[in-house]
Amino acid sequence: MPIPAGSAPALRALDECRATSRHRRVMLTRPKQNLKFAMMLPWLSLPNLLRAKGELLPPTTSFAVFGEPIDVLISGEMTGGHSATIIQTSPPGGGPPPHAHQNEDEVFFVLEGTYEFLQNGVWSTIETGEAVWGIRGSFHTFRNVGTTEGRMLIFICPAGLENYFEEISTLSMPWDMAQLLDVSERYGISFQL
Numbered sequence: 333m334p335i336p337a338g339s340a341p342a343l344r345a346l347d348e349c350r351a352t353s354r355h356r357r358v359m360l361t362r363p364k365q366n367l368k369f370a371m372m373l374p375w376l377s378l379p380n381l382l383r384a385k386g387e388l389l390p391p392t393t394s395f396a397v398f399g400e401p402i403d404v405l406i407s408g409e410m411t412g413g414h415s416a417t418i419i420q421t422s423p424p425g426g427g428p429p430p431h432a433h434q435n436e437d438e439v440f441f442v443l444e445g446t447y448e449f450l451q452n453g454v455w456s457t458i459e460t461g462e463a464v465w466g467i468r469g470s471f472h473t474f475r476n477v478g479t480t481e482g483r484m485l486i487f488i489c490p491a492g493l494e495n496y497f498e499e500i501s502t503l504s505m506p507w508d509m510a511q512l513l514d515v516s517e518r519y520g521i522s523f524q525l
Contacts, residue, residue: 395501400426408491416491421483427475434520436493438466438486445482449474471524
């Protein structure tokens with residue numbers, strides 16, 4: 333079951349962001365369960381990411397990581413390192429291998445599609461309009477289990493992971509595996525292979 337972004341553990345994990353920046357409380361809803369979640373988003377609110385007619389702001393930069401497009405909407409440079417917000421697009425079956433971050437928490441909000449999310453050995457399904465919290469230090473992954481391309485808005489706290497993605501965007505697997513592991517170690521990311 334997805335972990336509510338407004339749960340006590342989620343709020344404790346985001347204390348670093350709250351302690352170092354201004355924040356706004358944003359309510360996200362899960363339509364099927366009609367549950368409300370609150371999450372702390374320093375420097376922004378979801379409505380500020382939207383333009384006219386519900387379109388997202390244009391990205392500040394874009395690149396592909398192993399074939400999956402990533403758009404950086406708000407970089408760590410823009411928030412003084414407090415947070416970053418990206419959109420990742422995944423084809424059916426797409427997603428990263430199981431991994432853990434030493435430095436960042438992530439909140440995944442599904443914009444389009446159906447995903448499965450693995451955390452601490454438990455898979456859960458998240459659909460359009462639902463969010464799940466990726467806990468710092470826990471092995472997690474996601475995969476698009478739909479039949480069409482899926483998109484997720486990913487909030488990262490603190491920032492830095494967007495720089496990792498950009499740095500590894502030039503690598504090709506399996507040929508650059510050693511370099512991927514070296515870069516990942518510098519960013520505090522480990523894989524469960």
